[in-house]
Each structure stands twice: as C-alpha cells, then as structure tokens.
Amino acid sequence: MTPVTPSIAGRSVHELPTPFAVLDDAALEHNLATMAAWCREHGVELQPHGKTTMAPALFRRQLAAGATGITAATPAQVRVMREHGVPSVQLANELAQPGEAAWVAGEVAGGGFGFRCWVDSPDGVEILQAAAAAGGAVVDVLLEVGSPGGRSGTRTKADRDAVRSAIDRAPNVRLTGVAGYEGSVAGDRTAPSLAAVRSYLETLRAAGEEVAGDVDGALVLSAGGSMFYDVVADVLTGGGARVIVRSGCYVTHDSGMFHRNSPLDGPDAPARLRAALTVWGTVVSAPELGRAFLDVGRRDASFDQGLPIPLAVLPRGSAEVVPLDGAEVTALNDQHAFVALPDGTALAVGDRVQLGISHPCTTFDKWRRIPLAGPDGVVTDVVETWF
Ligand SMILES: Cc1ncc(COP(=O)(O)O)c(C=O)c1O
Structure with a gap:
C-alpha cells in the first residue's frame, strides 16, 4: 500500500x-461505453456494484455513462456513496443493524435519496419497519431469493410468503420487487454452471411473478454480477419488469477470472x-x-x-x-x-x-x-x- x-x-x-x-483511462472509458451499450441493447438497467472500486470518481463516471444507481454491500459503503453524492443506492443485503437502519430512514425521509435494500426474513422487515416508522420514512425493499446451500436469501416459497406477510404488516416498508445473486450459484461458464445459473434465475423470475400483485408501479427484478449478465438478461427481460444488473468488475475487467469468464470477452463475444x-x-x-x-x-x-x-x-x-x-x-x-x-x-x-x-x-x-x-x-x- x-x-x-x-x-x-x-x-x-x-x-x-x-x-x-495503475488505471488505464482509455480502457476504463472503453469498458464504461461497452457495458452501457450492452445494457441498452439488452433492455436492462445497470447499478454497478460499488464495492469493487469504492472510488467515488469512478461512481461518477459510471453514473454519467447511464448507470441508474450504485450498489453497496454494507451500510458503511452506503454512507460513503451518500457522502459523495450518489443519488440512488441499492444495498444488496438485509439492513440488519437498527442504528444504520435509523440513519437510512433519516436520509430517505430527508428526500432526494433513492434507496432500496434487500430483505430475506421477517426479522429484517421488523428492524426496518421500526427504524422507518421512527424516522417518518417509507423504505423500499427487494425480496431476496437465495438457493439451497447458497448464500443469503429465502430458500422456499414458504419463506418468501413469510417475508411478504411481514411486509404487509409493515406500513413503512414498501415491496418493489425481488433480487438475488446468481454468482453464488456458480463461478465459471461451463455448461453445468450456466444451467445452474439459468435454473436459479428462473426461480427468481417466478418469485417476481408471485409478488407482482403486491407491488405498486414497475416490478423490479435485480440480479447479475460480472459473469452471467447475459443469462440474466435472457431469463429476466421480456415480461415488462425493470431488470437491474449489478456487475461491478466490468469497469476494469481483468486478465484472469473475468478475462476467462465474462460474457464480454473471448472470441465469440459481441464486444x-x-x-x-x-x-x-x-x-x-x-x-x-x-x-x-x-x-x-x-x-x-x-x-x-x-x-x-x-x-x-x-x-x-x-x-x-x-x-x-x-x-x-x-x-x-x-x-x-x-x-x-x-x-x-x-x-x-x-x-x-x-x-x-x-x-x-x-x-x-x-x-x-x-x-x-x-x-x-x-x-x-x-x-x-x-x-
Ligand atoms: C449481491 C452482489 N451483486 C453483485 C455483485 C457484483 O458481481 P461481480 O463481482 O461479479 O462484479 C456481487 C459481488 O460479489 C454481489 O455480491
């Protein structure tokens, strides 16, 4: 360092x-433009994962290139983004700390801050409801869809129904759609991995159909790290939902895992x-x-x-x-x-x-x-x- x-x-x-x-400015600019064009062509929004760089100067360039927000993994990252003027943040995790939930509620109540976080449990909804009610805010959430043996996220329809019931009882928590991370299902683009990712995303799409009636306005479906956004677009678009991908690593790409496994690298890639x-x-x-x-x-x-x-x-x-x-x-x-x-x-x-x-x-x-x-x-x- x-x-x-x-x-x-x-x-x-x-x-x-x-x-x-060192960052190569021309390569960065190329990646920003290439990804923005790919997202436009495939009818998806990009909210790049900001934990990749945690560089406000790069967030600004991503937003200028058309990103509709920046994704965060932790409340501390949300604070950095907020302090640096990022207008819209998706916290791709449950907001499980009452103190941080209270801070978020205050920021949301203050206006001018687009925020949504994930929920995967009635407990998470309760924590958020308490903070949002105390702060006079309504906080938007996405119901997280996981997979058995995978990372966070509901496992079954019964789990999802339990979270939906908790949201029904929480007037300050508003459901806007579903989200998940297919990158915890597979880590390469072999045929079995691609099949597992597709099957997971089909579950996520079905979960979106389950909750669509609970959502006012456009249903949000969010998935997509840097390895499978092509499969995400293929499975999730076409049904009228707002599809938001969250690739973080596209911005610099690399010479290793993403060079081998990106939809936008290799001889057959469109760009x-x-x-x-x-x-x-x-x-x-x-x-x-x-x-x-x-x-x-x-x-x-x-x-x-x-x-x-x-x-x-x-x-x-x-x-x-x-x-x-x-x-x-x-x-x-x-x-x-x-x-x-x-x-x-x-x-x-x-x-x-x-x-x-x-x-x-x-x-x-x-x-x-x-x-x-x-x-x-x-x-x-x-x-x-x-x-
Ligand atoms: C929930 C979530 N979304 C998006 C991403 C971004 O994926 P990538 O690191 O492949 O760019 C990650 C990365 O860990 C993630 O955990």
Whole structure:
C-alpha cells in the first residue's frame, strides 16, 4: 500500500516507485461505453456494484455513462456513496443493524435519496419497519431469493410468503420487487454452471411473478454480477419488469477470472472489455536461471481468484515496454512475487514488469490512491478509494 501523492500528475508511470497499481483511462472509458451499450441493447438497467472500486470518481463516471444507481454491500459503503453524492443506492443485503437502519430512514425521509435494500426474513422487515416508522420514512425493499446451500436469501416459497406477510404488516416498508445473486450459484461458464445459473434465475423470475400483485408501479427484478449478465438478461427481460444488473468488475475487467469468464470477452463475444487495472513491480532479484523476484506481493495485488499474470516488461534503461510471454507468477509473499520464466526468457534486476490481475475488487482494496494513466502512460489524475 505505497502511498502515491497527487503530485505525480504529469509524470510517466515509468518514473513511479514500484509497486503501484495503475488505471488505464482509455480502457476504463472503453469498458464504461461497452457495458452501457450492452445494457441498452439488452433492455436492462445497470447499478454497478460499488464495492469493487469504492472510488467515488469512478461512481461518477459510471453514473454519467447511464448507470441508474450504485450498489453497496454494507451500510458503511452506503454512507460513503451518500457522502459523495450518489443519488440512488441499492444495498444488496438485509439492513440488519437498527442504528444504520435509523440513519437510512433519516436520509430517505430527508428526500432526494433513492434507496432500496434487500430483505430475506421477517426479522429484517421488523428492524426496518421500526427504524422507518421512527424516522417518518417509507423504505423500499427487494425480496431476496437465495438457493439451497447458497448464500443469503429465502430458500422456499414458504419463506418468501413469510417475508411478504411481514411486509404487509409493515406500513413503512414498501415491496418493489425481488433480487438475488446468481454468482453464488456458480463461478465459471461451463455448461453445468450456466444451467445452474439459468435454473436459479428462473426461480427468481417466478418469485417476481408471485409478488407482482403486491407491488405498486414497475416490478423490479435485480440480479447479475460480472459473469452471467447475459443469462440474466435472457431469463429476466421480456415480461415488462425493470431488470437491474449489478456487475461491478466490468469497469476494469481483468486478465484472469473475468478475462476467462465474462460474457464480454473471448472470441465469440459481441464486444470485448479491456483490462484497465494492472500492477507494476521491479525485479529485485534474479538469482537462478528461469526465476525472478518482483517487489509485488499479497499487499499489492489480488491473489484470491488466481495469481497475477505477467503481461509486459520495461527492460532497465529502455523506453519500450515489450510483451512478456510465457512467464508465470507461481507464488506471492507479502511483498514478493515469484516469477517462473520460460526457456530463452530472462529478466534482469531493475527491469520493470507489468502484472495483470485476477479479480479487481481485491486489488482495489489494497490501494488508497491509484494513478490514472493517459495514452502514453502519463499520469493525468489520481483515483481515491474509500474502503
Ligand atoms: C449481491 C452482489 N451483486 C453483485 C455483485 C457484483 O458481481 P461481480 O463481482 O461479479 O462484479 C456481487 C459481488 O460479489 C454481489 O455480491
């Protein structure tokens, strides 16, 4: 977590001390536009998950590109979004803390704040009702649909009916639709995974039909992380509901899990997202043939969904970044990357190496300030994160 100060604006990223993460502005802009176009074509709204970046400057760009709100996972994230002027937030969780529910009720009662959260239990409805009534607010909710053995969310129709009855008894809680997260059902796009995701989404659609009569105005159906939004659009659109997808990772995409598993990557994709977040390190040791060590570790880059991927090298003393094919990070320590090199490839002490990442969320949260680089690698701005 090396601090990078705003004074770096105007400098080349190749002058910055490693390790550092960097955002490629052109790739970001491409991803914002590509996803916005995809959502328009498929008749869905986008409320990107903000926990991916927790970067208000990126929330503003997502909203400017057409997102109708930002999704949060925790009340603290909602507060950050609210403090930074996000006009509409979907809390993709039950609001189970009375104190935070009271704060939300106050914000909603104050006006100018579009908010909805999920509920999956009568207890959750009761907590929200008490806070909303005390604060003089009516709080919108989505009934969460889970899956057996999965994450949060109602399991059965009987569970859903129990939550609906609780909402009926709660005059300050308004049901607006159903929501869920198909990403907890599967983690890749193999045929069995896609079938499991489709079946889960069919249950979610059916749950929407169950509650449609309870909802005034347009029924909301919300699902969709970054791996299956095509299946979400396929299963949930066409019935007149407002379908809201919540992909967070599309904004930077990656060189690992989403590169392999995104609906917008790969040879058959209708358009391709680009990896906009990378991490640079320096070779600090090359003590054996076929082996080099970088000053990048678990402090600096994601490792929960695959290790970083060597992309390119800037040899010491050179001005030209060249591809680094066939190299592999085989392990990370806190502040070291172990790089295995193919026959015929060498790295020397002082070379600078660009690493792709797998899973943007867990690289963003390692950095408080991330340089934004323009076309020729010149830093144009610094993006702050608020984890
Ligand atoms: C409820 C919910 N919605 C949306 C997302 C965003 O998905 P992704 O990280 O694939 O962009 C997540 C991610 O964990 C999530 O938990």
